[in-house]
Amino acid sequence: MSTVAVLGTGAWGTTFAGVLADADNEVLMWGIDADAIEEINTLHTNSAFIGERDLPETITATEDAEEALADAELVFLALPAQSMRTIIADFAGLLSPEAIVTSLTKGIEVGTHLRMSEVLGEAWGIDDDHLTVVSGPNLAKEIALRQPTATVVASRSEVAAQAVADAVASWYFRPYTNSDVVGVELCGAYKNVIAVGAGIADGRGFGNNTTATIITRGLAEIQRLGLAIGAAPDTFAGLAGVGDLIATCASPLSRNHALGGLIGRGIPVSEAITQIEGTAEGAQTSLSIQQLARMVEVEVPICDAVVAMLHEGKDPEKVMAALLARPRKAEGE
Numbered sequence: 001m002s003t004v005a006v007l008g009t010g011a012w013g014t015t016f017a018g019v020l021a022d023a024d025n026e027v028l029m030w031g032i033d034a035d036a037i038e039e040i041n042t043l044h045t046n047s048a049f050i051g052e053r054d055l056p057e058t059i060t061a062t063e064d065a066e067e068a069l070a071d072a073e074l075v076f077l078a079l080p081a082q083s084m085r086t087i088i089a090d091f092a093g094l095l096s097p098e099a100i101v102t103s104l105t106k107g108i109e110v111g112t113h114l115r116m117s118e119v120l121g122e123a124w125g126i127d128d129d130h131l132t133v134v135s136g137p138n139l140a141k142e143i144a145l146r147q148p149t150a151t152v153v154a155s156r157s158e159v160a161a162q163a164v165a166d167a168v169a170s171w172y173f174r175p176y177t178n179s180d181v182v183g184v185e186l187c188g189a190y191k192n193v194i195a196v197g198a199g200i201a202d203g204r205g206f207g208n209n210t211t212a213t214i215i216t217r218g219l220a221e222i223q224r225l226g227l228a229i230g231a232a233p234d235t236f237a238g239l240a241g242v243g244d245l246i247a248t249c250a251s252p253l254s255r256n257h258a259l260g261g262l263i264g265r266g267i268p269v270s271e272a273i274t275q276i277e278g279t280a281e282g283a284q285t286s287l288s289i290q291q292l293a294r295m296v297e298v299e300v301p302i303c304d305a306v307v308a309m310l311h312e313g314k315d316p317e318k319v320m321a322a323l324l325a326r327p328r329k330a331e332g333e
Contacts, residue, residue: 002167004028005072006090008104009061011049011278013078015140016104021056022146023170029061030068037061049278050144053263069094074102074167076134077120080279081107081189085119090158092124100160102153106188107281108288110115113284113295115185129157132164133181136239137186137247139254143173150174152240154184176239183231184240188223190303191245192282193255194218198249200316202257203264214302215249221300225289228296250301256282269310283310301326 002025009031017027031037036046040061042052043233057092062068069075069091084105095101101124109328114122117131131155136151143149153168155161155177165175178184186193203311222245223236234242252261259280262272270299286306293300305323309312 001029003071004059004074004076004167005030005068006076006078007031007065007068007110008078009033009040009046010078011140011144012163013076013276014040014046014050014055014079015144016076016134017053017059018050018053019143019168019170019173021058022172023168025074027059027060027071027169027186029067030063030069031061031064034063044317048303050140051123053103065149066094067090068277069099070096072099072230074100074164076102076104077116079089081105081281082284084235084251085123088123094107095124095126098130100132100163101126102134102164104134105184105281106135106185106192106318107219107285108186108292110284110288113288113292114183115183118183120259126180129160129226130154130156132157132160132179133185133188134164134168134175135184137243139251141229141248141253146172146254146255148172148174150176150239150243152176152178152184152238153277154178154181154240166240174279177239177299178235179239180232180235182229183191183226183235184284186226186229186231187235187241187244189281189285190225190289191218192224192256193303193306194222194245194247194282195254196260196263196280196282196310197302199257199260199266200309201260201320202318203261204316211249216300218249221302224299225296225300229292255280259283264301264316269313279305282306 004025004027006029020027105116132155152167153161161177198214289303305319308319
């Protein structure tokens with residue numbers, strides 16, 4: 001049993017706290033939503049985010065970051081990617097030097113183009129031996145129901161990756177380890193962008209052929225960019241790559257897919273974003289991915305299309321027509 005802190009009391013943070021508790025850990029959650037914290041402590045539920053699922057009594061919650069972090073051997077962060085740095089800025093001195101810190105967040109910081117583990121490393125002064133990331137086909141609502149799934153724990157430190165894998169493994173949650181932090185994080189962030197595109201196609205009434213095309217060409221796009229920034233080729237065919245991409249692009253439970261669906265049905269982008277329960281990371285991450293791709297001179301046509309529809313006000317029908325009209329080439333190019 002480990003003493004564990006989870007920062008974030010939203011759907012994914014609460015769900016992952018449940019995973020940790022089911023794996024026999026004592027979990028202290030931190031957040032700023034006083035109502036959610038009181039409900040977790042008194043009723044052992046967090047109904048606003050995960051419905052009426054009962055939480056193990058080994059999960060408690062606090063608004064005091066010092067209390068949450070002081071004795072934590074493992075720290076997990078489930079916070080919005082674009083506000084992660086701001087939220088945690090004042091917490092660096094509260095952390096034990098030996099704590100292993102894990103990002104559960106799938107995104108790329110706008111402006112810096114940094115992955116979440118890099119943001120954590122900068123903000124808290126953590127070296128690679130104490131940083132891990134978790135990614136994979138992990139839709140929160142399914143995991144909250146304890147439906148079987150697998151995930152990837154990535155770290156440059158085999159010891160850190162194994163420690164986190166040991167802490168999360170249970171009868172329904174199976175972790176694999178991986179040393180390719182770059183690839184695992186890029187896949188986790190980029191698949192959200194592709195899922196927005198798949199959702200837009202669904203919203204326009206297109207069928208499985210279109211979805212399969214977006215998933216397959218989206219994977220090729222992710223791989224091109226990943227290889228250009230140092231990711232390992234094998235990662236893209238694994239759980240953090242194609243596994244997470246399929247789950248996020250095909251499931252209505254995905255917030256990114258849902259966002260795309262609303263836009264595809266003609267809902268204005270700003271209104272669609274407000275209708276989504278929680279954060280659809282792909283909306284802002286699309287900008288970061290596009291900028292990163294420009295820096296390393298990699299073509300990312302699906303990401304470009306998502307940016308055009310979400311941030312440039314382009315008509316989805318015209319954007320999709322332009323995608324299909326691109327010059328033809330051999331599939332492997």
